[in-house]
Amino acid sequence: MNEFLSQNALYIVLIIVLIVWTGIFGFMWSLEKRLTKLEREQKNEK
C-alpha cells in the first residue's frame, strides 16, 4: 500500500480531495442544522 502510493502520487491527491469534500460537507451539514434551530427559535419568540 505504502509503496503503491509513493509510486502513484496522484492517488495521494485523490485521498486529500476526498478528505476536503468530507470536511466541506460536514461543515455545511452542521451549519444548516444550526440555522434551522435559530429560525425555529426566532419564530417561537414572536
Add this chain to the structure above:
Amino acid sequence: MVKKIFLYVLLAVVSIVGIGFPIVKNPVNWYEYPLIPGLEENAKIIFFHVPTSWLTVIAFFMSTYFSIKYLRKKNIIDDAKAYTSAQLGMIFCILATVTGAVWAKFAWGSFWSWDPRQTSIFAILLIYGALFALRSAIEDEQKRATLSAVYSSIAFVTVPFFIFIMPRIMKGLHPGSADDSTAGPLVNFKMNGNMQVVFYLSLLGFTLLYAWMWDIGYRSYLLKEKIEKSEKKD
C-alpha cells in the same frame, strides 16, 4: 438527508473517477480518457475548473433573475436571494480564476499572461466587485435592495459577452480560442463517451452544491436582517 448523502456520493465519485482514471493515447477500456492534444495530463482540470466557471454564470443569472423579481414585487426575500447568489457567483468566479492560473503555470508557462479569457474574467470580477461596494455603502434597506437590483441586472448584460463571445473571437491561449487548432471545441469533439459522462455529472454535482449553499446563504441573511430589525425596535 438522502439528497445530501446523494450529493456527497456524487461529488466523491466524480473526484475519484475524474482524478483516478488514466489518460491514454488510444482509449480501449471504458475507464480510459483520450489524450487531448495541447492539454495532455492537465486535461483533468476540466472536471473541476469548468464547473466553477459554469456556476459563475448560473449564479449571476439567478442573481439577476431575482433582482428583476424584486424590482417588480418589492419582496425583501428576493433581494436576499439575489444578493447571496451574487456572493456565490463571486466566490466561484475567484475559484475559476485561481484554478485557471495554477493550471496556466504548467500549461502556458506563467500564472498570468493577460490571455483574452483571463482579461475578461478580470473585468467580470471588477464589475461584480463594485456591486458589493455599492451594497455596503447604503444604510437604508429598501434603497439598498433597489439600487443593487438595478446594478445587478445591468451588470449581467456584460456576462455573456465576456464569458462566451470575446474569448472565442479573439486569438489566445485558452482552449476554445479563435486560433486554437489543437484543443478545439472540447466537449463534443475531443472527449470520449465516459469523459463526457463524468463531465456532466460533475456539472450536476457542483450545481446541486451551489443550490444548497444558496439556500443556507439567503436563509441566514434573512435571519440576520430580522434580528437586527428587532434589536432596533427594543
